[in-house]
Amino acid sequence: MFSNGQLIFGLLFFIAFAVIIGYQYRKDLRLHKKHYKGTVWVLIAFIGFIAMIAAVKFIFM
Template sequence: MFSKGQMIFGIIFFVVFAIIIGYTYRRDLKLHQKFYKGSIWMLVAFVGFIAFIAAIKFLL
């Protein structure tokens, strides 16, 4: 499906992209902890809401 060159490019691109994203996240970690404190509860509420909708769909 893909040539050998395309596969190598894709792998290198993925590795470099993951490194850059990791570095950027580490650099901004203090800002994330300051400005997004308590945002985990929004994630819990969202997942709970989706689970509630799925439960209604399967039960009714």
Template structure:
């Protein structure tokens, strides 16, 4: 499906992306805490909504 070179590139890219994301997040952590207070609540509501959709889908399927 994928060549060995493509897999090596994908792994290296993922590692570099995660390192860059962590570095940038740490740099902007103080700004995030000031401007995005309560953002975790939006995430929780979103995840609950997705779970509700899955429950409704399985309920209506039977």
């Protein structure tokens, strides 16, 4: 399916990407805490809405 070279490249790319994203997140953490207060509630509401849709689907199926 994939050659050894492709698998190694994919693994190294993923590791490098994760490290860079983590570094950038840590660098902007103070700014995010200042400007994006309360966004966790939006995430909880979104997950709750999706769960409600799934529950209704399984109840009426």
